[in-house]
Amino acid sequence: MIVDARNGSIVTVLVGPERPRPVRRDHVGLLPRRQRTPIGRDADVAALAAAIRGGGPVQVWGAAGVGKSTLLRHAAWLLEPGPDGVVFLAPTHGDVGDLAQEIFEACYDAPGYAPARGELRRLMAGVRVTVYVDNADFSPAQLLELLDAVPDATFVLASSARSLGNDGTAWEIAGLEQAAALELLARELRRPLRDGEVGAAVALWRAAAGQPLPLLRAAALTRFGPDGGAWLPRPGDVPALLPSLLDHVGADAGVMGVLRLLATLGDAELAPAHIGALADVPDAAGMCERLSGLGLLLATERGYRCTADAERAVRARLSRPFPVDRLCAYLTAWAADRGTAPAEVAAQARVLERAAELAERAGRSDLAVGVARASSAALARSLRLGAWGRLLGRGWVAARRSGDRRAEAFFLREEGVRALLIGRRVVSAVLVAEAAWLGRELLKGGGGGGEAAEVPAPEALAPEVPLPEVPVPEAPLPEVPSPEVPAQDVDVVSYMADNGYTPAEPPVPPDPWGGVQPAPPAPEFGPPDIGTPDVGPWTSWAGDGAASGAQAAVGAGTAGAGGSALSGALASVIVGGVLATVVAAAIGVMALTGDSDPEPESTGLAGTWVMDTGGVWEISADGQDTYSVASDNAVCGLTSFQLTGGEGRFTGMQPWYDLSTCASLGEGEVTLDLASDGATAEVEVASPPGQPPCEIQCTATLTRQDDPL
Template structure:
């Protein structure tokens, strides 16, 4: 096992001590900065391409096997020891010993980041190490992925949520996260992603009331404030300035940021003695400081203020501002309390932005920003990790371009960085840039870019488990690519469609008349079109091309019922939901059988095979034949000896039809207890089935195989955690049971979805190659 140690890359600035080469590359994904590459997200192998990404399903045996690092030591940059924080540090250390989640909170400028960085370096790390990062404008999924990459060697791989929790179980690292702007529920999700880690989170306000530890950071007392002033001045305070210094400490409420600014304005009188600004000037320190800046510092601060709270590496400051020594200039701004030095670069202090805007209302030119970042992202030396680190700056550059009436520039920068962000596996920031690009393409009338962003948004939805929304977006992408006469784009979108639910399961909720944007689609874990930040299905309507609100669920206007626009007409539209045509019913993902996308597939496990009959990545046996393990599925090609593990899927068709006949939409059910398992569920492949309560703390449902064999499975558990043992049938002999598999179901706290994991219990004579994890969505 590998060990990672050392600190992350340190921007040049005040108090920088070089400690040797950065260890950041030890755990970040450093794929070449071109527009193509291959990554693996969960069960999917994705080929990232600037034209439109393609995706294939990976059987478990071909998925990466992450290697645990022995120890993690990713600490922040070295800094001078904070003044007057000895008691706060002791209190924080005490909270760490008693809680798995600790919040450090306080107003801006009080010194939270300084104390957090100091604690990460000097307090005892967890048994498996320590990790520090900045969490501003980053989704829970991206933060969890960063923790995973720090603790495991698995380049280019993003595990699913349940797999991530399984891998992180037992990893006892201490995670320090600065600038956390997450809701209480998101904070809990982050902590759940690494259940045995200890988290110390710094933010402005306390949000986790009644749980975890907390420490409110207040301003420095008078003695510590005077000590800080003396240290920053580099000279002892003259006796004549002690009164002014005491008043500055009082009026600043002991906030180190204001005292830094006061020290920056200090001068010398005719006798050479230090003179501090007068206490009456404490509220007007900013204008006085800005008046003293030279031209290079003014230009650099103008850029940082334009990009607001985005972190920018000094190299970009130098290129955009023409500053010969940008690190020195930015370091000086940080010393004056006008900028903040972070692990990724520098950003403007929040209260500096309005003052700079008052002086320079125009903002930094959007064309220079977008041109620079687009060219930089395309450089072969630019890594996906670097682009992801500048995600906030890229968002703001695109936003500024739209504000200045240049959506074409926003399209350019979003399209340039999209492939690289996909390779970074930071799906949150990738999604935000895709949303911006799609909106800008709509404004600019750029159909080609709109097709690209729609296609990539669909791929992203597929990778993060929003499969129903992915199906709708892919349908739109097919239409757009065909309008452009782009066969390559059409083929890529059609290929991805086979991993989405069948057309009959795309069941919109009853929404506002006319199909307003925001209509919920298929109850995909509660995801509505447009609820994925900035997401609109179709960009201008909120519905898939050709669909009309109010039609039968899944029916597309102008096509046979259940057919998604742009798919091969060979899809059997009039058949029972979940049933395939005789020609295509058994097609497995990744196998070219001549069938259309969206062929129904077994929702839990598609294939399992004897060791003597190894399957290919797409589910084909060595002889080239395939077999289907799905609802009413027919095998195609040469049927070889296969062992299929069959889960509760066959009864799903009947349940779905029964509810439809009673005019009860599965997605419009009333709320249910958060830990109750009984009800109707949709699995990861879009099939529907029912779990019934059979007694106190026990449930049951039926499993059925291709040959008609069935078995009633008993489930036990409570409080959201359930387990069962399911049979494994040898499909080649129609009914012979060859073994068992363990089924684990973890229902989410709100009861709307569940993480499901199936693990084989083999004696070595058979192998379940598709046992693994997936998500279920509650319908009622």
Template sequence: MSGMREELGRSGEDGRGPEAQGGVGYHVGVGGSTDGPVVAGSYNVVVDARHGSVVTVERERPAPVRRDRISVLPRRTREPLGREAEAAALTAAVAAEGLVRLCGPAGVGKSTLLRHVARGAASGPDGVVFVSAAHRQVADLAQEVFEACYRTQGYAPSRADLRGLLTGLRITVYVDNADLTIDQLRELTDLVPDATFVLAGRDSTPIGDGAVHHLAGLGQDVAARLLTRALGRPLHDAEHATAVDLWQVSGGNPLLLLRAAGVAGSGRQELPPPAAVGDLLPLLLDQLDEAARKALNLLATLGDAELATVHIGALTGEPDPAGVCDRLTGLGLVTPGEHGYLCAPGVVPAVQRRDDAAIPVDGLCRYFTRWVGDPATTPAQVAAHSRAIERVAGLTTDAGLPELTVALGRAASPKLAHSLRFDAWGRTLSRGWVGARRAGDREAEAYFTHEEGVRSLVTGRWVVAGALLAQAGVLWHVLGDQRGSAAATDAHRFLPPELQPPGRIDVPEHPGPGEGDTPDIVAEHMADLDHAVPEPPSPATFDSVDAAYSGTDPSSFEMPPDPGPPSPPADLTTAPGGDFGVTANAGSAAPAGAVSTGATGATGATAATGASAAAAAAQGTSLLTMFLVGLAVVGTIAAVAYNKNKEEQALGNWPTVSGTGIANDWQTGITGAAAPTITSAPPTGIAGTWEIYQDAFTIEESGYGAYVYRTECGDSIQLSGDDTQVSGQAPVRTRDSAGASCGPIIGYNAVTFTMGAGPDTAWWTETMPPDEAELRTCGGYCGTTTLTRVG
């Protein structure tokens, strides 16, 4: 692990060097510590890896500040051969602005051409952003675009705020692997309404007035040039006719031509005949050396997931994994992505049919669990490998080792939450929950259910959030975990009034054997968290629940008053009312109107109907079970309105936040404005003036991820890192003859500046290098001190 940590520290967040990362000056994402809270919309979430995360309402949301230069480019690849005309046409379409689609079959070179144009074409007036949509939903893509455009710390805006922040930005957004549904593409483009989108994918369905560019195979002459380059030699006289036949059979597909050249260059003397095109993969696999075979088997085990070379080297023992992957790329067997490599189309089934393709999934899972749990592994790194983590979790469960799946899921969940890639977080929670159920691990089941409840709450899926948090509260109570039960109860209070229980639910102090059984609404949701766009329900059913709270800010919700002693089941239909104003903290006592457990319990999502309660009582179930039965019934009815709410959100009709209880000065005038007006907002990042012991100093941004401050002695201290934490070295001086502390430098201390939970608090940590401990004392400089922003 130490070697891997050193490699990650040298190469960046994904194990690649600066050149491979396209020369990007800063990395997008939340890196570093996972100790602080994150803000999602109006919610403040303190992530707890053991007892479940705690939620409060954020009255003053962060004020992001526009980056001076928006430039997130793709990794550098070889210039596409013979695509000059296509590149010129695509560049002209981008210059005309609007929406551009680049489509074509697998292996034809869409990604290569898109990366080439993204790096070479003029960017939009405000910059350029390159993202990959492979296995990602719109919310995660939009968050990545937002972080590319703004300096922010642990903040995921609500959809309404996000659109306001991104309106007026004339950037060019290149989206690779954009095989999304039409509704998803419309949602994404609507969130950045003034951007020029260039989408590369297989689908050619036009969107509105967007231009569609079909990428065909290479011409005959270019195909011959590609074969020559791949072979590293001129074609023999007898091979010219074979090259023409291969070009015709392959349709000029560059991937198939590369494989044909690979077969010829891996032991054969001549190009394979056209009839062998269908057998190119088995022929290539037979000729691979041991290092290439191990790397390819590993990638095939992960299916369609991308893996950084640092992990390929660690898992295969290969000292030069980048060189091996480059060779496999030249053979048309793997494809470079933004964070590493993945199998090329058609390779996975071909490899899996071979006897030597199996990789021990237990070792694979333990490796990723250690890596994810390593404090040196950042949330951004985990998010970049979320698909690989999902695949490993599924394989481990299928192999009959669900306890390993649970360990991986619990290690990955906190960092995915801090990465603000909430869809990737949800899929990992789902796999962890399935593993927990199969392993019979009730504590892990409670944890994954709780975290998915919190995730659903902060992303606006309120109906299912109510069911999940209620079930998590039951499980925590059965387990005797008071902190988990309190966290579930407190989070549940931020649901709309329609989803609040009208009275207090008393949980039996000694639960029965069936207590905590999972309702269908919870099991069905947790078992499949791919979050596909729901089918639109009938328009005739839209008006019931949706109108009650659509567009309402959670801080304006009212909590029901404490009704006193628990009422009979028939009285569970009492109307809610009262005031809202309780702050949620882990381990706090249950608020009025919440579950009373003797410890702390959980509330449900809605009131049970009298009929449901009576039926449950007839079956001898507990009061809590009756409540959950009613919850499932009401949740099913409310899901129609929930789907309507989500459909409107997917089409871009996001309601404007009312601002009740959480006014933001910087938000006024954003939506619909020609350009964002928030750059004059108070500073929220590392740059600014800070006070320590009544002395103030100023940190200035000197570049992307680089900062500088000057001491009273005139020393310039360089700091580097990201938006949340920077570090550097500060000189230690002796006192001069006059008693001032600006004497000669006697050494250097390591310094770290870490942003706190809010924009106006930070920590300054100064430590002395171990090798200097015998040469000097710390001089009173070492330790951690709280800083306060004063400008």
């Protein structure tokens, strides 16, 4: 798949020797950031080591702030790695597919390659790594899927609740013992406990239930006192530790700016470079590290975020969140910048999701569209297909709300490509056909919707300058009936609106932490199911990956030369960063439903026909046994050709294109055999002379949508 941020992605097929050949690394050493040795966890580390030696998955779980993440990071550095190495991961969203891809990339040298599920399992068989996964809040079914993806790895998981069954070892992490708690207080005070403090320290330990985080805050608050703090806080002061710390740091405008930004982003981890640029602080990394030492922020591999209780306290203290227009403007420009690597965008995917959500809640769907569209290409090229899908779904919902039909078509088409890459071929065909229909309606209407805002260069973004308003249609578009596809019903609206997240609703009454003041509402633009063939629950089509022999792989971002884009399909599509299968020539992913022109009469072959690959043909009679076929190419626009013949068989020459440039590659032969009842027809295509032979989806079934005469 070659990714094009402006025009959308196109997919081609790699078969046989063309497919990527991953090279297994001799040894894997993907470790977390170093940290101080945790106090009082020797018994837990020993138990972890014994469980790992015993085989099977291991899970530690417990309440927030008890020290699970600290224990896991320490164990990853300290304990013996697996025979093939160690991998540490801390996902920000429970997407098993993205996590499995990260493990594969750690173990194999295969740039731009995402194997299908079955191929991944084959490649990972025999890879004996120890995989540490923090934030592993998976359901039992998700956990089983992850374990199956890397069958010979040993997994060590940290989560907030138990989800591991009886086929592994799981135990709850408790608070520190008394001696360890006193040692922790002394270390954080940077001095021994004074005479008379031991009793107070023991009382604090009991009040905090042994949890390290309140003890760390108590020591930090003591250091703020005169002469380094004479006395520890009293046990009854434990609930007030966090507000008191905020009182001490609140005089620093830079600190409060950072806390406002991260509290606005919630559970999203933001890299220090972005924190510095958005909050306008010169040493963001140093400031965040100090705030982490106060127990206000959590340091992760991707950046920093507020602790859950600090986020609530900051929101209660500040009347307004970080401006969502400024946040979205910055992230949109950064994600669209050619100098931003796909891996960087993938690392901040949760931040991008959160920014789009905030924009929706503030009634600024146009900003959400900008963020999602700017980041789509990079997320596709990063091969984090779960994160990509969530942004596409959110962008599509926002595009519908803002009336930006051009963006709506873009998100539909990109999700069609993604659906193909994860093996949902029927869904893919319907989504790309719907996008093609929307594109044709836009061409007929001279634009028909809001143009996406131009993305300014990062240096052009003033601190308080919002993105420009996105124009919306002046009037609703007419209602268009959808074709019925027998036995194949895909509800596009339900699929896109439930693409891995819950769509955000603008708060009523307005929540000041929802973002900026809402923009004027966009007019409705049509029925909720425009052009939507309804095709059964999509989960029933989830396969084991893309078509047999076709795997996902990222290219350099440019189309192949000449006819290479057509190898292996009616017309293979080259889209922007990953490789798999899609069809988009005259047969395949295109649709003409909702044309305002008079419908052709149902005489002989004439009428409206829907393809099992998701496209639509409009056929009209030109004369005795001569017919014109009109179809809308998903990339290169309207296509037409003629069919002639009789007694149920018709032939013609169909235009073929290099879909990366829309340059003509000649004409390929089309053969149509009409069933005796006139209700269905079988179509077979052949590539033009001099082009590679058609190998994938070279046949299609047409179903008539009107009654034959």
